[in-house]
Amino acid sequence: MDIAVPRESCRLPGISMAGFRQRVSAPVDIAMVAHPAVTLIVDLSQAGGIVYGTHGRGQRGSFVAGLLPGPLRTGGRQGECLQIRLSPVVSAAVLGAPTELTGTVAALEDVWGRDAGEVEDRLRAATSWDHRFRIAADILGRRLNARPPVDSEVAHVWRRMRTSRGQVRVDGLADEIGWSRKRLWSRFRSQLGITPKRAAQLVRFDHAGHLLAAGHTPASVAAQCGYVDQSHLHREVKAITGTTPTAVATAPWLAIDDRAWPAAPVEAIHTLARAPVPRALTAVGPRAS
Structure with missing residues (x-):
């Protein structure tokens, strides 16, 4: 698996990003481990390459895993994805639904609304990981500034x-x-x-x-x-x-x-x-x- 990390200029407080490119031909199945952050997985493959499932139900595409999502597995065939970790403080401002997300896994569109598809298209069309990280930082920064922060x-x-x-x-x-x-x-x-x-x-x-x-x-x-x-x-x-x-x-x-x-x-x-x-x-x- 190839891994890309953003330059310092693309980093925002409380937000971490990494890009992944899977290079195996056979499907993979990886259990995700609980992390003290809300996690966004943006599927950048052309044909819904990311597969995720919890409690025996499987779906395809981009998704959001809240805090303590329970047993969660992800995988698929060759493809690319952008993983974004949001501290709960940042998530409350960027997503605006911390209580509803805790203990759950949801499609990105269900959380982000109609903008999710446009975000995926912009990231997918970018010619480099540096470009993708800049796009993501810009989108997240604007959402962060548009909502009231926590106490x-x-x-x-x-x-x-x-x-x-x-x-x-x-x-x-x-x-x-x-x-x-x-x-x-x-x-x-x-x-x-x-x-x-x-x-x-x-x-x-x-x-x-x-x-x-x-x-x-x-x-x-x-x-x-x-x-x-x-x-x-x-x-x-x-x-x-x-x-x-x-x-x-x-x-x-x-x-x-x-x-x-x-x-x-x-x-x-x-x-x-x-x-x-x-x-x-x-x-x-x-x-x-």
Whole structure:
């Protein structure tokens, strides 16, 4: 599989992109691994080469996978696709339907509307991956600027979860932003489509999954990622992926992650807030570049 990544000039905060060209003649079938982002797969093949399925139902074409989409497989024959990862904070602004997307997989047209076909045609007609990345960045940037962003406090909590790799207490985050736990739970879920606790679990699993794929033992991963023990790691991996840590360690999707998303910086999601982050919070966690 050939992989293309965008130049620095095409990168937007909270948005990651990678291009894929499949070079095998026989159909492939790859299980996607849950990731703390909403994922857009734009099919650039000429004849609906991308096949995706969840819960035993298969469809063709471009699609959107929300947070925690359940068992999801993708594949097909030779073809090309553009994968776009949106942080939940960005997704709320770009797609405007975070709650409805959580736990689901939907056709891109169902989420993006009539513009989906035009976007596919423009990307398909581009003569290079650099051109495709510029087109996608322009489209996403305009959608991002056209919709109201999430609360600064919600954006801050998400950033803290990412920088701590999910090892942070929700009660402590509520204290940081000056909200009650109940208010944080309500606002976070209504704007990002997932509870703070579940979001932290997903971020922690993402770190654990990459360590497993890198060859670390389940016992060492459990200790590094803040799980109580190896059994705790097993239960959470099973709940998120429906499989075991051993299976996650050999997942093809994770095997290409470092090539497709090299050293991605922490999203600068503080730039997407309705109001400035409170002064007391600006020193909490590293700032994005």
